[in-house]
Amino acid sequence: MTRKWLIKDGTFAVLHQEQTVIRGYMLIEGDRITYIGQERPEGVEGAETFDGKGLLFLPGLINTHGHAAMSLLRGYGDDMVLQEWLQQKMWPMEAKFTGEDVRWGTALSVIEMLKSGTTTFLDMYDHMDQVASVVEQSGIRAVLTRGVIGLCPPEEQQRKLDEAVLFARNWHGKANGRITTMMSPHAPYTCPPDYIEKIVQAAHDLDLPLHTHMSETLAEVEQNVRDYGVRPAQHLLNLGLFSRPSLLAHAVHLTDEEIAMLAEHRVAVSHNPGSNLKLASGVARVPELLRAGVTVSLGTDGAASNNNLDMFEEIRLAALIHKGVTGDPTAIPAAEALRMGTEYGAKSLFLDETGVLAAGMKADFIALNLKQAHFLPKTDYISHAVYSAAGQDVEHVWVDGKQVVKSRECLTLDEEKILFEAQRAFEGLLAR
């Protein structure tokens, strides 16, 4: 029998234009929200109730770009020039990653994400069967993709592509539909053009969206112009990438023409403000992208360049830095920043049943503990969630109608064991 339960006396961030917050009731049946409103719904006499008093319910946060296993390298090399950081720190360690390492690194990240209110994340990495298995067990929702780098001989390129196709085919729709998949050439500067075309063709064959890094740094844009005579967006357009639903990570360095091109082809952008600042990549033109009608969502990137996976921080950064940099205090208001971390996140991942608190949607939502000094007075809860909150304010989390975090404890994963194993995996990498 489908479980039916009612949250009463809650404050719900519905983010409607005219009314951002509703005080009242939310009904959940199985994996879906079936009612949300000020009045008690009809026909719920027998339903279990949950006391929502003192809690702010938000749609679960959606992290649209990351490499979960990289949390194993958190704090291993900071404040360095990008190429030194990659060449001296990240790549030598990542080359040693086994499936086990990816398992524990991903599990460490999933615990952090769930406990800080993320209910859906995109992951682009390697050893993706391990990632999928952690996702399945943890109860989180995820869009998974084997990111492929094509700077290798053709046979190895083909092997990676076959692996990516097999993974995408095996796992798409699994875990009660919580897992979907994409295809991912790593970036225009790490994949030769003909390889990108093959990956696009595979995405067509599988009917899957595409994800890639683009224009994160000025240097890679300049290289693209040198190597191919055009900037990255035109290059990807020429290779057919935008003929599929696509999501670009970063997109920091864009011209007006590129912004118009992304809007025209309905290409979504994952804005990663924390990572872009920390690696000194620059500040993406988010207000212009939004104005052009591009769907802009938020990602943490890997924990090695962030260094946490707290989406509240990305939401706040998105709301703050574009004001400071453009000089316009109305750039990206609070509600818009929260939509970037929720509704626009779902759109960016081509998921149409999460990211919003509304009847008919999947029951992916979180509850913040409002009985804290930094949430007073009771003025504007959306402002509080965006400008005052941190991941640690998340008290409870539900995904697909199931509670996965209760009173700040993760119910689905063994936190103590995972913290221990993640540390051990890091020590193993150092020792090898």
Add this chain to the structure above:
Amino acid sequence: MTRKWLIKDGTFAVLHQEQTVIRGYMLIEGDRITYIGQERPEGVEGAETFDGKGLLFLPGLINTHGHAAMSLLRGYGDDMVLQEWLQQKMWPMEAKFTGEDVRWGTALSVIEMLKSGTTTFLDMYDHMDQVASVVEQSGIRAVLTRGVIGLCPPEEQQRKLDEAVLFARNWHGKANGRITTMMSPHAPYTCPPDYIEKIVQAAHDLDLPLHTHMSETLAEVEQNVRDYGVRPAQHLLNLGLFSRPSLLAHAVHLTDEEIAMLAEHRVAVSHNPGSNLKLASGVARVPELLRAGVTVSLGTDGAASNNNLDMFEEIRLAALIHKGVTGDPTAIPAAEALRMGTEYGAKSLFLDETGVLAAGMKADFIALNLKQAHFLPKTDYISHAVYSAAGQDVEHVWVDGKQVVKSRECLTLDEEKILFEAQRAFEGLLAR
């Protein structure tokens, strides 16, 4: 008898150039740290011990600019143009503030600050006796100053100045030395030149430092040039302000000459990155200031323009935004950002016995709970504190050798009552 107690098995952020963290012991006698080192100190046989395992000890954070009572207006007007926000939202409400409102607003802020690891704060506001009384009761350390606005008739100017002098004299050195005072003309654009000169003279008479807002917005710099023919730093120099130890809040818009002038006159700067971004004031030239030898510390500003008082956020913003804006990933490394929030904070407030974990210093320190996913693996704890932590990770807080927060509960203030009264005070302001 002086209480003597020993923390064992702790990790201590000493922030030495060659070694940022020590694992071992810290001895506290009365209100002071008397030992810190890897080896167990001699002569502590009888001392109480405290298990420091799994905790990262940092110097208490120091918030060098704010208006604590303004937390009553948190979320009451966001994402607005500065002048509209001030004229339509802040000023009409602040005009109604009574001493009671200031008491509850300040108490709300002190709870938030203590629980998020701030052990010293500067407060510039009105009804300062109320502020001092909350500070005395709470156990926090504070530098208090009655900020005076001089856009009023001479008699009112004089009344405000007398009030500021009386407050400074009455409270300086009170609460076991936890309270010190300063003199504060609000800003060059809100105080006529002769009034600023009078305040400077009073600071000389009282032998106190000076604090003022300066060059927060481009508009006020332009106005200063129009009205007085010089930019604000030269204007304040001409009025004698820099003849006293001085601290400037914001200092966003500075020329190279002004930076050199602040360095020459040893004027400290309170950088308020969150507030400057939110109000779209711009990004201060912090790397240049530090390179010139200026002491730069961090402040939250009032909660109405931040919107929280979590100094971990300001530390992280200081470490992140200057990298992103200058394109230099080595700008303001993690340890330097943490020093800005601790050691340089103490220097900015002319306090020489707090801000550092070292023998001889006042025992103002905090402990972070390291047993959390976002603090793994055990790579670089300074990086974790700066790039991963939030105020909610603070488990315990001590000021002047006394524990004021224990297991995330404030021991000195009645949190439930203060949350209730702060909400009631806000509702009273709305109704009046």
